Amino acid sequence: MERTKEETIFEVFRMDKRGTPYTHVGSVVSGDPDIALLTAQECYGRREGCAAIWVVRRSNITMTTEEMEDEFTVSREKMYRLPGLRKKKRKKGDGNDSSESTG
């Protein structure tokens, strides 16, 4: 059974310095992970230097959709998620009980 085109795309993540987060830098095309890693090293690790590289088959990534973006924004309506914040930072009508300690 042959792979589909989509399955030959590998996303590349790079750790610039040990201790820093892996960052998505781009993608490469390859039939297998070893060659994908080699291509990623040549494309993304050669000039700038880095601590480590990951390659992940794109078809193995589960992702959110564009429409879901709004769900992730911090809402003023949900101040209960930020307990103990000073009262002056709260706005009227944000659903918080004003008799509570202002922390």
Added chain:
Amino acid sequence: MTVESFEAKLAADKKIEPNDEMPDEYRNAALRMMKFHASSEIVGAIPEAEWIPYAPSLFRKRVLIAKVQDEVGHGQILMRVVEDLGCSREQFIQDILDDKAKYLTVFDEEYESWADIGMIGWLGDGAEIERQHTLKDASYGPYARAMHKIVYEEAFHYSQGRDLIATLMQGTKAQRDMVQESFNKWWWRAMVLFGPHDSESTHSKVLMNFKLKIKSNDELRNLFLNKFVPRIKKMGLEIPDQTLQYDESKGSWKYKDPDFTIYKNSKSLPSHQRRLKFLRQSYETNGWVRRLVELDNIPKAL
């Protein structure tokens, strides 16, 4: 997604990502521009690669090999951007092999001397940095991110070119003459590289409305002159345009127009035909490697 909501997204400076919905007009404009850039990186590596055996020292040879590898690497990165926009890699390569691809036509020219290799880095890549630096703000996310890496590496190419030219300029009279002769061609090539005047540019308006292009051709040419006229003078070279003048009141340069039609027939140049033949041959001879490492017949178990 409606055209209005897409435009609102652009107006809010939100980047467009590959999985986002986008109008066909946007996708096509992005594809045309990015295919042009990707093809330029790939095709542009060939004339320089031709000079590797003629590098005057081991040091210069290693520098040039590294540069050629960078350019091919940029081609790899941008080819992925192009693929995600909907043009397959096979189609992209086939367009180059069929001589249908569009790219900077300066890469069809013959590179006649070692000074030309310095000039493409110093002036050519120097000019490209001006443009690509602004494209870090382009609205298509993967392309804008690629620009950060590409501009970082183009800066090496600029400095290797400058170093090569500066070394020749400290050499014999014959070497200085070679540089001036080369510069007399590359001045006009650099001026043409930014494209036709804004009033004549077919795609500029659409690209700028979509924030795919950030500064206009004439704006970029002006930025280039701001930076390079002093550098050229410092290098001890004479600019082959007697009319060049800075207009204080307008804050821009007056210059003689390069012949914008000069590259219309670049496909018929013997240097282009020779490189095309080389590309077709190596595509065929290296086919077995491609089949082995890339797409074909890779068992699912791997």
